[in-house]
Amino acid sequence: MNNALSLNEALWVLLLGSLLGLELIGKVPPTLHTPLMSGANAISGITLLASIVLIAEAPTPLLQAMGAVSLAFALFNVVGGFLVTDRMLAMFRRRNDQ
């Protein structure tokens, strides 16, 4: 679709992004394992960007509909994921303060 992105450029982006991810997580207390997993999972719903591009560029209603369905799946992941992470962390905070 977007042909402006060269393979070379894309591979650099992939490499640097992967290295960044390796460094982001260090020692995590076990109580935060599930919330961290849940938050990272919500972020992976960022594939919704691809759905949005697809909807804009799809030439037929069928493909646009597929884009819309994938957007719904991705947003379900994002919205639900962040909300649920927040719920978990809210409980955690309370438990810690008492």
Add this chain to the structure above:
Amino acid sequence: PLTHAPLDLAAVLLLALGIKGLGKVRSARAANRLAALALAIAVLGLLLQQGLQGWPWLLAGAVAGSLLGVLVAQKAAMTAMPQLVALFNGCGGMASLLVALAAAALPTQTGLLALVSIVVSVLVGGITFSGSLVAMAKLQEWLQTPAWMLQPARHWVNGLTAASALALGWWVCSGHSIALLPLALLSLLLGVGLTLPIGGADMPVVISLLNSYSGVAAAAAGFVVGSELLIVAGAMVGTAGLILTQVMCNAMNRSLTSVLFGGALGGASATSADQG
């Protein structure tokens, strides 16, 4: 495109800070909101760049997805959090699979890079979807490990499925995009075959691994549509998820190989101890 680069860069920065902050007790809640903000910025940047073409479809998908997300996230019991994460994660994988399938039908997607990205996105997205749903069903105790699933022969079956999927992927890359449909089917089967034998107590680790997969699927989708932001974010979640999986394994005194290939740990539906 350069004019909207600042928004994309801001989104990447906030995402990284978000993931970092989620690992510390003090900053976790704020970090989660930061990551949510980052995603909002990413969407805003994309919409500014490409306009609102196809807005009825955008609106329909957006409303359906977010409404269901809010509903499910609020209704679920606090004890059901790991299975809920699995459900969300599976849907993210399905989104990548669908995008790639649809993109394959576009006339512009004929280069080798595009085809390889589409194959990866479909394969990993499919495994993520069905694997996550199985993980959810097992944690929810809707599903138990059937005895035949624990036979050593399952490794051969899974290996054969994986090999067939790779062969089909090869065929897609040589220009037969029709093979994407059986590829999607095989990837779904593979997700079930890999996850079904794993015991309930090990499920959180599996969900974390599948979460890493959904990052990989997202990065592949980024290659498909040519979005650097999507590639960075997907790669970041992919590798960060891998590290988290390792950390979780260490905390349980399990090795990743024994989780993935060791079969059920004791009772098939042992409930996970103290997650969360």
